[in-house]
Amino acid sequence: MAGQRQPDESENVAGRTKVPGQTVSRRLLAVLDCFDVAHPALSLTEVATRSGLPVSTARRLIGELCKWGGLERLDDGRYRIGIRLWTIGTLAPQQRGLREAALPYMHDLFQATQENIQLTVLDGHEALCIEKISSDKAVPTQTRIGGRLPLHATGVGKALLAFSARELFDAVTEAGLARMTPHTIIQPGRLAAALAEVRKSGVAYSCEEMTLGAVSVAAPILSLDGGVRAALGIVAHSRAAADRATLDRLAPAVRTAALGVARSSN
Amino acid sequence: MAGQRQPDESENVAGRTKVPGQTVSRRLLAVLDCFDVAHPALSLTEVATRSGLPVSTARRLIGELCKWGGLERLDDGRYRIGIRLWTIGTLAPQQRGLREAALPYMHDLFQATQENIQLTVLDGHEALCIEKISSDKAVPTQTRIGGRLPLHATGVGKALLAFSARELFDAVTEAGLARMTPHTIIQPGRLAAALAEVRKSGVAYSCEEMTLGAVSVAAPILSLDGGVRAALGIVAHSRAAADRATLDRLAPAVRTAALGVARSSN
DNA sequence: CGGCTTGCTTCCACCCAGTGGCAATACCAT
DNA sequence: ATGGTATTGCCACTGGGTGGAAGCAAGCCG
16 A cells, blocks of 8 residues: 555656655654654564655664663564663653652652542643552552643642643633543633633632543643743542542642742742 | 875776675664764764764764654754654563563552662663663662663672573673772682572672662562573662671562562563 | 844755665575 | 455665764853
8 A cells, every 4th residue: 555656746756865854863753753652662563654765765773772772672573662762751851850859748648538539731732640649449440650630630730721821821712622521621711711810819710621531730830031932730539529629638738838839939 | 185186096996985895784784883872963973983984974874863763953053862763662572571561560569669760671782771660869879771880890790690691601701800899700700609599599799899888688580491581680778887788688589579570570 | 223143944966875586695484 | 265354575766864063052260
């Protein structure tokens, strides 16, 4: 299935490179981009397909990455991300400083609640999960470290959005507020109102807006200049009538922890 | 001054590329390799120097990486590892599965002891720290997540080494057992004896062999086929006469936790 | 202030590393 | 055996990569 190969275009097939303006680096990085949570291990042809590169090119680049340690070859011939890339990624500052500063507070929250504790930063139009503490007693969430969450349907997302530039809000609403559950806020106006509330109280809530059966409270971690650096949140079991009471009980704890992190990571 | 064009050297000097056999990919990866714990942010010239690339080449590659998101440019013009690399590194399997399985156990150990808890895997001739839980009450160690520890002078290192192939032991001793403190084992014979003991008891100790004032207990996390997948360890304060007693008290806990991790990550 | 150093950016002529089609080989399932 | 699919290897051709040099922008100092 060569797909739409178009040899009609003058027999100048000559071209060795099929897509000119593309640099080697871009191709190499395209190979890395093939891997994601849903595809942690890929075969040569899968990489070629997903990256849009010819098989031979993909092969060469993969070989180069393997030699370096960025990819590893499995016994079945497939490839996966290697430890070298992980080690280098470790140096990313968002996670280095913040994580270190936040972990003690996250542990405290965890010990007190035994629920999911999440630390997220803003990345593009989503919240990126930097760290998460969980246990089998906590609500199962689909979030993992390195995973992404929508800004409009989660506590941490709203905390980030509320304290970000207005342009972000516009971009997010314009892209459409995806409905995750019947409780998801999908009207820009209602979202704006919720965010105003967040700015006033310093705490963001989410009641089954992302996952049925789960509620969350989150607070922003602000830098000195007033920008948001991250958001810290708890995702807890939704317990029918007691929801609001539970959240109100947790809110001060989360807020305090977030302030502590902000201070100790200045 | 510059100026002296020297065409004497066989005009094939022409070559634009100074180091032929080197591929673009290698150069690109060399740029990434410039960054490490001691150098989390680098200027253009620093990258050029450390990678051995001409400034203009380094600049182009850096630009490419920035556009992709692998590097970020700081206000002062320097560069640092970007979040994209971190996200991709997150997919590395060693840390993905293991970490998830180990964290609950690590939390338990931490709650019980309030000391440093470390999870490491074997990488090359060193132990690579995958996860660490710490607090200000614990002994300050220079280990960070993504950092490396010597195999012969740490509890986790010995646990890994004891259950690895003999070749690794030979390679490590041949390279020389670096003395970290007066207590470090630097004689291959004594190390071999210690490792035999570890194999028998299933637990590895280290008494101020890496850091003065710190002792550690560690246990291997074995896979079904008998290979070591990782090692779990505690680094605790050394309290004079009580050392041995402390360790003996911690050992069963560590061992049990390691077995638990092995089972739940099968 | 003007000369001096250091570091970043831009430019471009030259040419070697990269390319990708193709064929051979390996590996399955039938 | 047989057909289909994935991986490996090859190699003629060329466009992306190269790095020296010159142009800027800042900071330093006598």
